[in-house]
Amino acid sequence: MYRTHTCGELRASHDSETVTLSGWVHRRRDHGELIFIDLRDRYGLTQIVFDPALNKEAHALAETVRSEFVLKVTGKVWVRPAGLENKELATGAIEVRITEIEILNKAKTPPFEIDQDKEVNEELRLKYRYLDLRKERMKNNLVFRHKFIKRLRDLMDERGFCEVETPMLMKGTPEGSREFIVPARLYPGTFYVLPQSPQQLKQLLMVSGMDKYFQIARCFRDEDSRGDRQPEFTQLDLEMSFVEEEDVMSLNEEVLTILLKELVPEKEIMQTPFPRLTWHDAMSRFGTDKPDLRFGMEIRDVTELVKGCDFKVFADAAAKGYVKCLTVEGGAEFSRKEIDDMTELAKVYGAKGLAYIQMEADGPKAPIAKFFKPEELEALVKAAEAKTGDIIFFSASDSFEVACNALGYVRLACGDRFKLRDPKKLALLWVTDFPLFEYSEAEKRLASAHHPFTAPKDDQIAQLDTDPKNVLAKAYDIAMNGSEIGGGSIRIHSPIVQEKIFKTLGISDVEIGRRFGHILEAFEYGAPPHGGIALGLDRILMLLRDEPNIREVIAFPKDSKAKDLLTGAPSSLPDETLKEMHVKCVEE
Numbered sequence: 001m002y003r004t005h006t007c008g009e010l011r012a013s014h015d016s017e018t019v020t021l022s023g024w025v026h027r028r029r030d031h032g033e034l035i036f037i038d039l040r041d042r043y044g045l046t047q048i049v050f051d052p053a054l055n056k057e058a059h060a061l062a063e064t065v066r067s068e069f070v071l072k073v074t075g076k077v078w079v080r081p082a083g084l085e086n087k088e089l090a091t092g093a094i095e096v097r098i099t100e101i102e103i104l105n106k107a108k109t110p111p112f113e114i115d116q117d118k119e120v121n122e123e124l125r126l127k128y129r130y131l132d133l134r135k136e137r138m139k140n141n142l143v144f145r146h147k148f149i150k151r152l153r154d155l156m157d158e159r160g161f162c163e164v165e166t167p168m169l170m171k172g173t174p175e176g177s178r179e180f181i182v183p184a185r186l187y188p189g190t191f192y193v194l195p196q197s198p199q200q201l202k203q204l205l206m207v208s209g210m211d212k213y214f215q216i217a218r219c220f221r222d223e224d225s226r227g228d229r230q231p232e233f234t235q236l237d238l239e240m241s242f243v244e245e246e247d248v249m250s251l252n253e254e255v256l257t258i259l260l261k262e263l264v265p266e267k268e269i270m271q272t273p274f275p276r277l278t279w280h281d282a283m284s285r286f287g288t289d290k291p292d293l294r295f296g297m298e299i300r301d302v303t304e305l306v307k308g309c310d311f312k313v314f315a316d317a318a319a320k321g322y323v324k325c326l327t328v329e330g331g332a333e334f335s336r337k338e339i340d341d342m343t344e345l346a347k348v349y350g351a352k353g354l355a356y357i358q359m360e361a362d363g364p365k366a367p368i369a370k371f372f373k374p375e376e377l378e379a380l381v382k383a384a385e386a387k388t389g390d391i392i393f394f395s396a397s398d399s400f401e402v403a404c405n406a407l408g409y410v411r412l413a414c415g416d417r418f419k420l421r422d423p424k425k426l427a428l429l430w431v432t433d434f435p436l437f438e439y440s441e442a443e444k445r446l447a448s449a450h451h452p453f454t455a456p457k458d459d460q461i462a463q464l465d466t467d468p469k470n471v472l473a474k475a476y477d478i479a480m481n482g483s484e485i486g487g488g489s490i491r492i493h494s495p496i497v498q499e500k501i502f503k504t505l506g507i508s509d510v511e512i513g514r515r516f517g518h519i520l521e522a523f524e525y526g527a528p529p530h531g532g533i534a535l536g537l538d539r540i541l542m543l544l545r546d547e548p549n550i551r552e553v554i555a556f557p558k559d560s561k562a563k564d565l566l567t568g569a570p571s572s573l574p575d576e577t578l579k580e581m582h583v584k585c586v587e588e
């Protein structure tokens with residue numbers, strides 16, 4: 001028998017019991033006569049003591065052990081005298097005085113220290129992920145992930161949802177990304193595609209009458225710029241029949257609220273029911289479709305006010321587009337460098353520049369001030385509701401999105417600068433009434449803002465023929481602390497409307513048949529009205545654990561360039577394998 005207890009289990013109540021523990025050497029302290037070891041397993045740490053007076057051989061062997069050796073030890077539980085307990089440890093009331101030790105396995109010196117949460121190069125952490133996962137923080141993240149998903153499954157089950165596994169090897173489904181493909185050995189020249197999401201299959205489950213489906217689903221997306229994305233990630237994917245937008249949103253809100261209250265009681269949900277903003281309001285007021293509502297600092301529109309002014313940049317934008325402003329309390333103290341950094345940030349999001357007014361004690365100061373008459377300047381300051389000590393930033397653009405976005409990112413940077421983004425607070429909200437399409441400048445055509453199965457608003461179906469760009473969708477996103485954590489929609493269930501959407505997207509009849517024939521056909525056999533959503537579980541877990549990226553809550557993630565540093569994937573394959581798969585590699 002390897003153990004009678006775990007390393008996290010023993011308490012004063014076990015006094016004088018003879019116990020056997022197995023685990024890793026977390027830390028070893030040699031005090032001449034006595035050797036102390038903190039023995040570690042998933043459940044905790046126990047201090048074990050080797051005293052030559054108890055067993056000379058055991059003590060001698062303990063002298064040879066090093067960090068991360070795997071031990072099996074037997075000894076007697078000894079309750080520490082009052083005042084000598086280790087308050088830091090759950091097992092701190094006791095120690096175990098060892099009479100027998102067996103070294104189950106030796107360990108090389110690890111490439112980084114396991115017993116400390118020091119900054120370690122991420123490449124090294126990913127290459128030795130099994131060692132990285134020995135660390136307290138990482139282990140806790142994985143256990144939290146398990147608990148979260150377990151409770152989520154139960155909550156879905158209690159609400160009548162049935163978990164159905166959908167295949168990994170399938171035909172592609174468009175979610176706006178490139179797909180991973182798998183050559184089909186049995187059918188030369190053909191391929192399976194790894195799903196970007198179970199979207200079409202969950203809709204087909206609705207046609208089958210499943211009524212309420214969910215899945216903790218793995219999704220695959222092959223994207224160029226990886227950033228904080230993973231080629232494979234996990235969603236709570238769900239779909240419901242006979243529902244409106246409201247039904248899907250309230251179900252999710254209920255489940256999320258329970259989960260957050262139970263699993264992160266130390267965090268405060270700022271507002272329930274979650275606030276709702278239309279896409280247009282979210283953009284106008286916060287410059288993004290996923291606003292961080294932990295703080296105010298709203299964007300204002302001053303387009304009307306600057307029409308025909310002498311500052312050409314504003315006047316031109318106001319004639320065709322938008323001039324927006326953002327008042328930042330305390331921003332008058334920003335240095336030149338800080339203002340330059342904000343300007344660079346705004347430029348990343350398409351702005352040509354960032355005008356500003358600093359509200360000094362002796363009045364507004366700004367390079368642009370000379371273009372405005374005193375009363376015009378006063379009117380701007382008034383509209384911006386700025387007072388002494390503030391700064392007002394302005395963005396001007398022909399495009400609504402650019403004018404809003406630029407200030408949206410400046411707003412977040414100012415939120416960080418003034419520590420307004422408190423990690424102890426959770427601000428959730430729904431964003432609704434998204435445009436159905438986006439115009440892709442690169443491809444000079446319309447693309448689905450969400451995916452092509454999203455239903456347009458009922459009263460706008462006719463507008464698909466005349467003015468598709470302004471059609472709104474029955475779509476909703478949920479955001480938390482400035483991150484999008486999920487999105488979904490009511491779907492099209494009419495084959496006629498679905499076909500119309502494919503055509504509006506510029507997909508030819510032949511393509512429609514080839515790629516989507518199965519779903520159009522399914523809709524002809526009695527498809528119920530239906531809708532659903534997917535929540536990005538990795539992202540949610542990252543936010544709840546206060547982690548800087550999703551790799552910290554995934555056991556074996558790829559690095560930021562989509563490589564698996566542990567196993568070395570992706571890697572080349574032997575020629576015979578390629579031949580068998582009918583695959584030929586072409587030199588670029």
Ligand code: ASP
Binds near residue numbers: 488489532
């Ligand atoms: N399939 C969508 C996605 O992966 C979610 C949904 O519409 O339910 O984003």
